[in-house]
Amino acid sequence: MSHDTPTHPASAGLSVRDAQACIVGKIHPIGTENIALEKALGRVLASEVRANRDLPPYDLAAMDGYAVRSADTAAAPATLEIVDDIQAGDMPRVALQPGQCARIMTGAPVPAGADAVVRVEDTRPGPDGAVEIRLPVPTAADIRRRAENMSQGEIVLPAGTEITPATIGVLATVKQAVVEVYRKPRVAILSSGNELEALHEPLDPDRIPDSNTHALAAQVQALGIEPARLGIARDDPAELSRFLEQGLEYDVLLISGGTSVGVHDHVRPALAALGVTLHFWRVEMRPGHPVAFGTSDRAFVFCLPGNPVSSMVCFAQFVFPALRALTGHRRLFRRVLPARLTHGIKSRPGRVEFVRVALTRNADGVHEAASAGPQSSGDVLTMARADALLIVPADSRGLAAGETALVQLLEAGACQDDAGLEGDA
Ligand code: AMP
Ligand code: MG
Numbered sequence: 001m002s003h004d005t006p007t008h009p010a011s012a013g014l015s016v017r018d019a020q021a022c023i024v025g026k027i028h029p030i031g032t033e034n035i036a037l038e039k040a041l042g043r044v045l046a047s048e049v050r051a052n053r054d055l056p057p058y059d060l061a062a063m064d065g066y067a068v069r070s071a072d073t074a075a076a077p078a079t080l081e082i083v084d085d086i087q088a089g090d091m092p093r094v095a096l097q098p099g100q101c102a103r104i105m106t107g108a109p110v111p112a113g114a115d116a117v118v119r120v121e122d123t124r125p126g127p128d129g130a131v132e133i134r135l136p137v138p139t140a141a142d143i144r145r146r147a148e149n150m151s152q153g154e155i156v157l158p159a160g161t162e163i164t165p166a167t168i169g170v171l172a173t174v175k176q177a178v179v180e181v182y183r184k185p186r187v188a189i190l191s192s193g194n195e196l197e198a199l200h201e202p203l204d205p206d207r208i209p210d211s212n213t214h215a216l217a218a219q220v221q222a223l224g225i226e227p228a229r230l231g232i233a234r235d236d237p238a239e240l241s242r243f244l245e246q247g248l249e250y251d252v253l254l255i256s257g258g259t260s261v262g263v264h265d266h267v268r269p270a271l272a273a274l275g276v277t278l279h280f281w282r283v284e285m286r287p288g289h290p291v292a293f294g295t296s297d298r299a300f301v302f303c304l305p306g307n308p309v310s311s312m313v314c315f316a317q318f319v320f321p322a323l324r325a326l327t328g329h330r331r332l333f334r335r336v337l338p339a340r341l342t343h344g345i346k347s348r349p350g351r352v353e354f355v356r357v358a359l360t361r362n363a364d365g366v367h368e369a370a371s372a373g374p375q376s377s378g379d380v381l382t383m384a385r386a387d388a389l390l391i392v393p394a395d396s397r398g399l400a401a402g403e404t405a406l407v408q409l410l411e412a413g414a415c416q417d418d419a420g421l422e423g424d425a
Helices: 016-026 165-173 212-221 237-247 267-273 308-326 380-385
Strands: 032-036 065-068 078-086 100-104 116-119 123-125 130-133 155-157 178-182 187-192 228-233 252-256 277-281 292-295 300-304 336-341 352-361 367-371 388-392 404-409
Touching: 016 277, 016 292, 016 308, 065 078, 065 130, 100 130, 155 165, 187 212, 187 237, 212 228, 212 252, 212 308, 228 237, 237 252, 237 267, 252 308, 267 277, 267 292, 267 300, 300 308, 308 352, 308 380, 336 388, 352 380, 352 404, 367 404
Parallel strands: 078 100, 187 228, 187 252, 252 300, 336 367
Antiparallel strands: 032 178, 065 100, 065 116, 078 130, 123 130, 277 292, 292 300, 336 404, 352 367, 352 388, 388 404
């Protein structure tokens, strides 16, 4: 096969959305494993989790105060005899009779006979061994009922739940020290190009530093996966094949560079020769047009354009959802939100365009997007300054200042300068 023959009929006109659908349609989680709760943050539950006890285990006080019979407070102020003092962790010793109460602390079990808790602020010290209740309290006031949070046997977390810090709290609550989660894929990263200089090689002013290996690895790491860095393959079919063979041992192989139409772009034919079926090549997007996706018996293969920004933008559109799907997530895509443009943006119609923007929130709480700098696909500095990718639709000739468009949040876009608590008095 000649180097410039597409390995698959050119799928001209493929939209980003169709390319994503093609990828997601072929991907499913790759098995499960049991891991310690301490290691589970960011993973996805592969099986449902049930409550192993009632919580709370008994009716308990929601506030510090006095457990009372609410009927005794109906004609408040009322003076009640204190017959017990119950702390969290204690069990009540006495059942309340009419006219009696028990001092009780938050989290302590409510004694038999009591049906409400009076907050300490609503009481006054009484004569020796007694307390004055200043206000009537209704039945059930400030009592958390047995099993109101969870009851034994109930499903508390369905399979497919993403494990967040709060989920860890739930899992610890039901004493799940070991959890079944979807396995992480093994991911390999390969750079290709004769001009590339590795991070630890001495600086040669005539070469181009390999940044893609590291930026892509970091995009993978941000998903909780530690990738293997295979290094740099020269634009030589034999050398490239050796590297690709190694890469196809992994679940996912990311290759950057050598996927375009240059005479030295050998990646696609070399993959085809190794039995990889390419499902698409070229997507109507800017940057990132020459991106390709294929599968072998076991590996998912992404051919990313060599330009540093193109490879990162393609990662965000295609590899990110693929790795999310492989790890069992249901929400596959990066969050988008509307933002108002602070200036006009020109665009050539035909391809959806991803513009690197910085985001701010104005005094009305509206997000505003401004270009993060020069938009050449080689300008990784602009990528580093960007909070988000502004999406200019394929049919657009550009957007005017003040128009609203969707922006896709990058890692840096997840936090902001101010607390956003305008309504907080
Ligand atoms: P290619 O996709 O191989 O045609 O490369 C497109 C451009 O991206 C060229 O200017 C390459 O030098 C550059 N490039 C390719 N691979 C990398 C890399 N790993 N790191 C930085 N730049 C790269
Ligand atoms: Mg190249």
